[in-house]
Amino acid sequence: MRLWSPRLLHYARPEWRALLLVVLLAVAVASVEALKPWPLKLLVDGVLNGQATPAIDWIGQLPGAGTPRGLTAWLTGLTVVLFLLSSAFRMLQAYIQIGAGTRMMYQLGGDLFEHIQRLSLRFHVRHKTGDLIQRVSVDSRAIRDLLVSVGLPLLTSSVTMAIVFAVMWRLHATLTLIALGVVPILLLAIWTFAKQMEDRSYAQSELQGRMMGAAEQTLAAIPMVQAFGREPAEDQIFGELTAQTGRAYFRTTISQLRFWIASATATAIGTAAIVVVGGQNVLDGRLSLGSLLVFLSYLTALYDPLTSVTYAFSGYASAAAAARRVLQILDVRDQLEEKPDAIELQLPPSGAPSITFEDVSFGYDPANPVLQNISLTIAAGERVALVGASGSGKSTLIALILRLFDPAHGRILIGGHDLRDLRVPSLRSQIAVVLQDPYLFPLTVADNIVYGRPDAKRQEIVEAAVAAQAHDFITRLPDGYDTVIGERGVTLSGGQRQRLSIARAFLKNAPVVLLDEPTAALDAETELGLMAAIDTLVKGRTCVIVAHRLSTIKGAQRIYVLEGGRVTASGTEAELLTDGGVYRRFHALQRGPNR
Numbered sequence: 137m138r139l140w141s142p143r144l145l146h147y148a149r150p151e152w153r154a155l156l157l158v159v160l161l162a163v164a165v166a167s168v169e170a171l172k173p174w175p176l177k178l179l180v181d182g183v184l185n186g187q188a189t190p191a192i193d194w195i196g197q198l199p200g201a202g203t204p205r206g207l208t209a210w211l212t213g214l215t216v217v218l219f220l221l222s223s224a225f226r227m228l229q230a231y232i233q234i235g236a237g238t239r240m241m242y243q244l245g246g247d248l249f250e251h252i253q254r255l256s257l258r259f260h261v262r263h264k265t266g267d268l269i270q271r272v273s274v275d276s277r278a279i280r281d282l283l284v285s286v287g288l289p290l291l292t293s294s295v296t297m298a299i300v301f302a303v304m305w306r307l308h309a310t311l312t313l314i315a316l317g318v319v320p321i322l323l324l325a326i327w328t329f330a331k332q333m334e335d336r337s338y339a340q341s342e343l344q345g346r347m348m349g350a351a352e353q354t355l356a357a358i359p360m361v362q363a364f365g366r367e368p369a370e371d372q373i374f375g376e377l378t379a380q381t382g383r384a385y386f387r388t389t390i391s392q393l394r395f396w397i398a399s400a401t402a403t404a405i406g407t408a409a410i411v412v413v414g415g416q417n418v419l420d421g422r423l424s425l426g427s428l429l430v431f432l433s434y435l436t437a438l439y440d441p442l443t444s445v446t447y448a449f450s451g452y453a454s455a456a457a458a459a460r461r462v463l464q465i466l467d468v469r470d471q472l473e474e475k476p477d478a479i480e481l482q483l484p485p486s487g488a489p490s491i492t493f494e495d496v497s498f499g500y501d502p503a504n505p506v507l508q509n510i511s512l513t514i515a516a517g518e519r520v521a522l523v524g525a526s527g528s529g530k531s532t533l534i535a536l537i538l539r540l541f542d543p544a545h546g547r548i549l550i551g552g553h554d555l556r557d558l559r560v561p562s563l564r565s566q567i568a569v570v571l572q573d574p575y576l577f578p579l580t581v582a583d584n585i586v587y588g589r590p591d592a593k594r595q596e597i598v599e600a601a602v603a604a605q606a607h608d609f610i611t612r613l614p615d616g617y618d619t620v621i622g623e624r625g626v627t628l629s630g631g632q633r634q635r636l637s638i639a640r641a642f643l644k645n646a647p648v649v650l651l652d653e654p655t656a657a658l659d660a661e662t663e664l665g666l667m668a669a670i671d672t673l674v675k676g677r678t679c680v681i682v683a684h685r686l687s688t689i690k691g692a693q694r695i696y697v698l699e700g701g702r703v704t705a706s707g708t709e710a711e712l713l714t715d716g717g718v719y720r721r722f723h724a725l726q727r728g729p730n731r
Contacts, residue, residue: 588643
């Protein structure tokens with residue numbers, strides 16, 4: 137997995153100033169850390185043992201430092217100053233580091249969300265929404281962890297180790313070499329556990345995504361779950377996923393603990409070796425006690441960043457797993473591509489365009505075509521109905537007009553322009569859609585109506601609602617147009633939801649209207665009222681209606697009959713009733729054979 141590919145490094149470039157400042161602060165922290173042990177050495181050698189050194193002589197010139205008590209006070213004060221400086225630098229470094237990491241994380245999450253929105257419906261059918269949410273909201277932290285929690289600690293720890301190593305080498309070369317003897321052990325620990333930690337973290341993230349997907353799926357269908365008493369079954373499914381995720385988390389944690397234990401053991405062995413060898417040197421008079429104490433302090437200053445480097449590989453494993461999941465989606469190219477020279481759809485003042493299918497074939501799976509060699513023409517301003525059994529390809533044809541997919545063969549023209557030659561936003565701006573299951577957002581009534589045309593004024597919203605015969609029930613709601621609708625419109629009846637969907641189409645005022653079984657789930661009385669609103673909506677517009685009910689087809693100037701993804705008949709209702717085909721049987725089932 138290309139974790140440091142341009143796809144991720146791209147997010148670091150805008151933050152280069154902040155990241156550079158973090159590195160400079162790290163150097164400052166390392167420099168102060170290199171000075172912190174010296175007051176202790178001077179206190180032990182200069183005050184307790186009475187040894188004269190150039191540093192003691194210099195400090196002794198300060199006011200009040202001529203006595204052991206005064207010298208102790210100055211050295212204590214110096215220790216406090218160094219501690220405060222180190223803390224201030226660390227706090228400033230953390231503040232800048234967190235800010236840069238957070239901005240990169242949300243930028244990546246935003247770009248991932250934008251990319252997912254533009255992927256085809258074919259992609260979304262194959263991926264659960266909950267898993268995609270997990271990737272956007274959780275896995276996008278990978279960029280912060282890789283750069284801020286792994287990359288920068290590696291860099292700053294390396295700077296610190298270099299400074300400390302230089303000082304330790306000047307103090308005692310032999311002890312320094314002994315201290316570095318733990319490095320091969322740490323490298324062995326990294327080599328042994330790094331890949332295992334990454335793989336287990338990835339498996340854990342995948343299970344968390346499945347768990348999120350299951351939760352989203354159940355909660356989105358909660359009325360159906362409760363109606364069929366499926367709560368225990370859904371609990372069991374979710375419980376099994378949480379148990380699997382918990383076991384995956386445990387396996388990941390065990391790998392990390394083994395790695396940390398190996399690292400801690402290595403540094404403990406190194407410290408013990410220094411104490412033994414250094415203590416012997418003090419006893420033999422080859423090293424002062426103060427120098428040994430300073431060296432042990434530097435040993436901590438060396439092992440802390442060295443341990444941070446090794447621990448960073450644990451964080452790297454988790455971040456790498458998340459980055460794999462993010463890049464898996466960012467690398468998907470299952471989306472409609474606009475031509476570089478795509479044009480805006482310009483319609484004549486009369487508005488309504490013609491729509492033509494020329495030998496169009498399409499399949500979600502290329503091996504199983506849904507539409508085969510479809511050729512039909514819808515004249516400008518014509519109202520056309522599509523009828524046929526479920527699965528015959530009616531809704532797919534609607535999706536192709538919206539260019540949610542591109543045909544595998546043939547082409548589709550609107551106003552004489554191939555859809556693939558048009559900019560997608562300009563095409564869809566000319567089309568209003570009313571679906572069988574109108575999707576409403578948990579926003580206000582006005583926000584739902586204005587969704588397709590955000591710049592509309594309140595008066596225009598009201599006029600659209602009046603045209604859709606929705607104004608009366610809206611004004612009876614607690615806050616009228618400012619009433620917040622429940623999730624997916626559950627606080628409204630089916631007819632009310634559909635009226636808001638029609639109002640949304642009225643407000644968009646598009647020259648093309650696509651109706652996909654808009655009254656299929658409604659009772660006859662509600663349907664009658666809605667059809668009156670639909671008749672007003674489609675007047676003067678090019679309209680395509682997918683329908684099973686004859687009442688919805690009423691008023692269509694032409695009817696196309698689809699069977700097995702092919703157009704098998706077309707004509708007016710009178711013409712189709714005389715040929716004895718599918719439409720006549722369809723008509724007989726709903727009206728009776730003698731009507």
